[in-house]
Every structure is written in C-alpha cells, then in structure tokens.
Amino acid sequence: MATDTAADTPMLTIPPELYPNVDHLVTEDDTPVDNVFAEKQQRLLTEALHSSWGGPGPGRPFVAMSNVGLFYNVCQPPYVPDTLVSLDVALPANIRLKAHRSYFVWLYGKPPDLVIEVVSNRDGGEATEKLAGYARLGIRYYTIFDPDGLLGNEPVRAYRLVGMNFQRLDEPVRFPDVGLGLCVWHGWYEDMEANWLRWTDAEGRLIPTGRERAEAEHQRAEAERQRAEAERQRADSEHERAEAERQRADRLAQQLRRLGVDPEAGAR
Numbered sequence: 001m002a003t004d005t006a007a008d009t010p011m012l013t014i015p016p017e018l019y020p021n022v023d024h025l026v027t028e029d030d031t032p033v034d035n036v037f038a039e040k041q042q043r044l045l046t047e048a049l050h051s052s053w054g055g056p057g058p059g060r061p062f063v064a065m066s067n068v069g070l071f072y073n074v075c076q077p078p079y080v081p082d083t084l085v086s087l088d089v090a091l092p093a094n095i096r097l098k099a100h101r102s103y104f105v106w107l108y109g110k111p112p113d114l115v116i117e118v119v120s121n122r123d124g125g126e127a128t129e130k131l132a133g134y135a136r137l138g139i140r141y142y143t144i145f146d147p148d149g150l151l152g153n154e155p156v157r158a159y160r161l162v163g164m165n166f167q168r169l170d171e172p173v174r175f176p177d178v179g180l181g182l183c184v185w186h187g188w189y190e191d192m193e194a195n196w197l198r199w200t201d202a203e204g205r206l207i208p209t210g211r212e213r214a215e216a217e218h219q220r221a222e223a224e225r226q227r228a229e230a231e232r233q234r235a236d237s238e239h240e241r242a243e244a245e246r247q248r249a250d251r252l253a254q255q256l257r258r259l260g261v262d263p264e265a266g267a268r
Contacts, residue, residue, distance in 0.1 A: 034067070037147070038082065038118050041196060042066035044189055044209065045083045045116065048199055051210030056179040061090045069102035070112065072137055078102065079133060084112040087178065111138045113178055116197070119146040127151050131159070135166050141175050142166055143182060145197045155184055156197065172204060180207075 034042075046064045055062050064085045069078035089108045092100040105111055115134055117126040124130070126144045134142045144157040158173040159166035174181040181200035189196055189209070199207040208216065253263040 034082075035120055037192070037194065038120050040190055040192060041118050041145070041147075042082050044196055045199065048207050048209045049085070052208050052213050053180075053199070053201070056087050060088050062087050063089055063091055063103075063108075065103060070105075070115075070137075071102055072105045072111070079115075079130065079137075081112075081115040082118045083116040085114040085178070085180070086110065086112040105137075113139070114141040114143070114175060114180070115139050116143045116145060116182075118197070119144060119148070119150050122150050127157070131166060135161060135164060141169075141178065143173065143197075147195055147197075155195065156182065158182065172200075174200075174202075174204070176202070 043066065046066050049062070049064045062085060064083065066083050067080060068084070069080055070084060071078040084103060086103070086108060089110065092107065094100060100107065103112065117124065117130060119126050126146075131142065131144075138161065140161050142159045142161075144151070146152065146155055146157070149155070156171075156173060158169040160169050160175075161167075172181060172183065179202045181202075181204060183198055183200050183204075183206070184195050185198040185206065186195050187193065201207055256263045
C-alpha cells in the first residue's frame with residue numbers, strides 16, 4: 001500500500017471504503033506456465049533487490065514481485081508480469097487477505113514503476129499487446145528480456161514512457177529516476193550457467209544476490225584476517241630482530257669487559 005513519502009508518480013486518492021469488491025477475481029489459478037530458467041530468472045531479479053538494494057533513497061520503501069497479478073480494473077483480466085518493481089509503497093500488513101494478495105493499483109495507489117517480461121515463446125505478446133497495455137496502464141519503464149532470441153536478435157529491449165507511448169532506451173540500460181539499471185550477465189546462479197538479466201545500481205555496478213554478498217563479505221573478512229595475521233607476523237619478526245640485536249649488543253659488551261674496556265665509557 002502507498003506510503004506518505006512523496007514520489008514523482010501521482011498517487012491515487014481512493015479511500016479504502018471505495019475500494020472495489022474483489023471476491024470474484026481469480027488471484028491464483030495454480031497453473032504452471034513457466035519453465036525452469038524463467039522461474040530462476042524471476043527469482044534472481046527479486047531476490048537481489050530484497051537482499052542487497054537499499055531502495056531509491058532514504059525513507060523510500062519499495063516492493064518487488066514476480067508472477068503476481070497486476071490488477072488495474074475489476075472487469076478486466078490482470079497482467080501477470082514476470083517481475084514488477086514499485087517505489088514508495090509497502091506491502092499491506094496482512095497479505096493473506098484476498099484484497100491484498102495481488103498488486104491492486106487502487107490499493108497501492110499507483111501502477112508499478114518498472115515491469116520486466118521474460119520471453120519463453122512467441123505467443124506471449126511481450127512486444128505487441130503487453131507493450132501497448134503497459135503503456136496505457138502508465139508503467140514508467142518496461143523491459144523485454146529475450147534470452148533465446150525468439151523475437152529477434154536483441155536480448156534486451158528497454159522502454160521509457162513518454163506521454164502515452166513507450167520509447168526505446170539506449171544501452172546501457174539505466175532508469176535514473178528509479179536508481180536502477182539492467183545488464184546481461186553470464187555466470188552461475190543456483191548451479192545453472194546462463195546469460196542472466198541482472199540489476200545494476202545507479203552507478204552501473206552489479207547488485208549482488210544475497211549469496212554473492214555473503215561470499216564477498218566472507219572474502220573481505222578473510223582478507224582482513226590475513227592482513228591482521230601478516231601484521232602480527234611482522235610485529236613478531238620485529239620483536240625477534242630487536243631481541244637478537246639486544247643479545248648481540250650484550251655479547252659485545254661482555255667481550256669488551258673481558259678486554260678491560262668499559263662499554264659504557266663512551267656514553268658518558
């Protein structure tokens with residue numbers, strides 16, 4: 001639901017008592033519709049934001065969802081984007097209520113700021129019906145990820161809403177007023193190697209997953225431990241060197257005394 005934080009997108013001002021009745025809406029149909037890669041890709045996008053992104057700014061919450069109904073009209077079927085991100089809103093207290101189970105525009109007070117669709121076949125309408133529909137809905141940014149080249153030879157197509165229509169964004173893909181960007185990254189995620197769509201921050205740096213961040217923190221801690229150990233060894237070596245120098249000086253002083261020379265005479 002919308003917070004009191006100001007945002008660029010105007011909030012709807014429908015009072016709760018005027019929210020439409022949603023008892024007749026199907027918010028979950030339990031129909032498996034995605035492949036394994038698409039499921040992992042969706043989770044990668046939402047998990048990285050929840051694990052490692054602080055949001056667009058202090059005091060500005062966000063929600064990130066995958067495969068959740070986006071309802072804008074009780075008389076029309078919802079869109080079900082693979083990933084949506086909405087700024088300056090927070091989840092309702094009880095998400096088990098039917099009126100809270102999906103992204104209802106009248107509940108959150110605004111449409112999502114960013115929607116991503118992952119192309120799994122040529123029948124999804126990502127570049128046609130959904131392109132036009134998301135523009136009508138007022139989605140600020142829309143991205144199509146086509147990892148298998150089913151719609152052409154461009155793996156990523158990103159758009160910005162201008163007026164009532166989407167205009168293509170140049171690469172690298174950046175959403176400056178959201179504080180995010182996107183890139184194609186080749187690597188391993190959950191024991192699967194592929195080209196993945198990944199978030200970047202406002203400076204273009206890859207936003208890590210929770211596991212990547214934990215591994216990086218572990219590496220930093222290990223590097224600090226090794227640095228501290230090297231410093232301890234250096235201190236030990238310096239102590240040993242000083243002790244050896246002291247013992248050498250003691251031996252020299254003893255030799256001088258045996259020769260009848262006072263080693264401290266020169267210091268007086």
